[in-house]
Amino acid sequence: MSKVKVAFTLNDQEVSLLVQPEERLLDTIRDRLNLTGTKEGCGVGECGACTVMLDGQAVNSCLVLTAQVYGREVRTVEGLGGEEELDKLQQAFIDHQAVQCGFCTPGMLMSARALLDDTGSPTREEIKTALDGNLCRCTGYKQIVEAVEAAAEAEEVD
């Protein structure tokens, strides 16, 4: 198969590379561009560990062909905050102990970020709906929902 040239914006950085037509965005991000915050869980769109933002919307990067993101904007967990200043969501996850093993956390953060960018002060139900597609097997969700609520409040204050 011939490779496809793809250029897109990844965490505000322009990237361009040649990909196989069947290459998944998840693999491009992790294996080719070395951003391993995004995780692979089920690989079939059920667990949400691979969630990234595509033009501001939460998507499963395991179900997107890299060639499909040509000219579009992708944001991964590495595009949220850095070591010096965490995103308010990241800080809230720490404060509320919403992280246990941590495998689901990047996906949770990206779904929650897409929600907060779209809806400034979501209700608890809206938060639960936005996180419907993200499985966590450790924390039991309560802390995660509380963390998102706290981050939303903190951002309203700003």
Place this chain on the structure above:
Amino acid sequence: MKNSQRNVSSRPKASGSDFEAEKENTQELGREVPVGSADYLAPETLNKALEYRSRYGYKAVVIAGGTDVMVDYFEGLTEVSSWLDLTKIAALKEMKFGPEEIRLGSMVTHLKLATDPRVGENLPLLAEAASEMGSWQIQSRGTLGGNIVTSSPAGDTLAPLLAYQARFVLGSVSGQREVAAEDFFTGPKENVMNQDELLLEVMIPVSRERTLSRWKKVGKRKAVIISSLTMALLLELDEKDVITGARAAYGAVAPTPLRAEEVENYLAGKSLSEVSAERAGELAAREISPITDIRGTVAYRRQVTRDITVEALLDMQQG
């Protein structure tokens, strides 16, 4: 500025030899779509897409949101010899709300259906079904056309489309044809489409009558589940609350989504308050032809079909 765009400094940056090797070519690439390779076709116009479809047929796997296709080919992605990506075709993403009919492009996403107030107002069954589909991530990517073309008996938009008497517009290089939703599905994941055709639009006639409708999805959990069964029930009523038209559509209870004609015939012509919800429910349970699978047994599906039909009618009677 969106919150996600803050904190630009101190982030880990994309790196890697593949990326670096291509970096200097960025300028040459411009913003054009990667068309031209037979392995990955991403046309921007419908005509071009139909031309590719005519030339490659089933050899090129059609992909839209990818939420079904990428799962079907999970672990077998390298077996795909060619892709036909429809995501660049703006014409397929339009929605038109006319006085006579509503036209929904095949590339309209479930998220759009779930959140656009025009859909909620005019096609509540479809808006509700879309809002309960998969997860936020699936709704962002998955399309109405994809749900139709995949033709799973459990496809969540299919019972609503049957209840709305939708017609599907299929296009090829030699022209277009319309197929009624109830004639489109021929078996589990089978439909009447030819290998040179693409689904372009869904046409839904605007009802002149006052309508009542109820959507019900039953599954083992609310999110990210393949439905055990679905129901879209729609009644048209005159000014005296007499049922002038009834459409009872069910999903995941037969090889294809189906309309329960005995239920519809029973309801039509009766005053809403006179209708026996139990009788309608029993007719529905008899008319479906479910199978036993991991999502439910035959007995379960008949019982629940009866129950949700009764519940919906009682709810409508109570106004």
